[in-house]
Amino acid sequence: MNSIDFVKNTLTFWDKITPIDRRLIMDNIALLHYKKGTHIYHTELDCMGILIVKSGELRVYLLSEDGRDITLYRLTPGEVCVLSASCVLKNITFDVHIDAEQDSELLLLNANFFQELYNKNIYVENFASKLTIRRFSEVMWAMQQILFMSFDKRLALFLLNESKKNNSDIIYLSHEQIAKYVSSAREVVSRMLKYFSNEGIVKLSRGQVILLDKAKLEKIL
């Protein structure tokens, strides 16, 4: 799909704005390329605008003063990142970081123009609010995993979800990466994976985790 169609399909307020604004949107959209691992955004540094994931994957996370990292959610193609425009959104007072988890193509609708649209068109404001509230729910889910679930359950759930998401029993992630996604330490992940592998639930090899016994993994939940 070309960028124009992609934008039309994603910005659900498209029919609620004037033809002039539609053209202005296209004029104010930039196609950005980020290599895997790039730090794209931090609230305190800049106000970027609305990001539409065209390809690849983004990770939105919290970072503590002492460098601890909590994954809030990930964004895949077709999803829109609103927190990269938190300067525009009213009532958002927390800081997030955004990284490219994969080589990613992003469409950026710049903050200034989005601010204009947001201020003059309640449907645009509503679009942003609804997306933000959806993220709120995702964040609450992630928080409940971290605060309420024992770690073996968290890791089991993560492995099953990844396998389902990619429709594969091989998960191509390092222990380091998994630790980030489940908001834990690499050592903790490695120890639990070692335990899973001793139990014959998974097989570990360089940069991948192979699920051998999903039934057993589901029993852990």
Place this chain on the structure above:
Amino acid sequence: MNSIDFVKNTLTFWDKITPIDRRLIMDNIALLHYKKGTHIYHTELDCMGILIVKSGELRVYLLSEDGRDITLYRLTPGEVCVLSASCVLKNITFDVHIDAEQDSELLLLNANFFQELYNKNIYVENFASKLTIRRFSEVMWAMQQILFMSFDKRLALFLLNESKKNNSDIIYLSHEQIAKYVSSAREVVSRMLKYFSNEGIVKLSRGQVILLDKAKLEKIL
């Protein structure tokens, strides 16, 4: 202030709805009284509607299967609780509990009528969305306290040491001075002290911090 004025002042979409709807709102509002400690609401049990705190205090929290309790935020007079109408809000998929922390008078706009308003009037939808996003920010702050314990520990330790040093439960320091001693920003200190005072740990007054519950303060360490 009587209930009618209270409602008008709180529901900021008042000017954006028809006179008939305004009357219908008043017809669909009930004044409820809850004794301190009452469990008012749980997502899974019912869909209550919009709650306006007229007097007293509400606590909105998460509860884990094994009974662990995480306070998300508290609501004081004049504040509106939207999560008690999460059945109406789109994209809210998590469960919360709400208790009365004090004897409380609440105005309840019932869910069915609010749903009608919400569906037909984008300003009403927008009102609910904005409130939800504000709560999102409060929740994120609370979560960061829980997940990134670093700063509240530093401040708790400082307060306990000062108290011990001066052999007094009153610490005669401005937030500015405390910020210097713990090498942080005044805003950060003020926010954390506000949090401590909401938790009943300290009492704040001009140029002093009074320690009310040192046991609780020590638990933070």
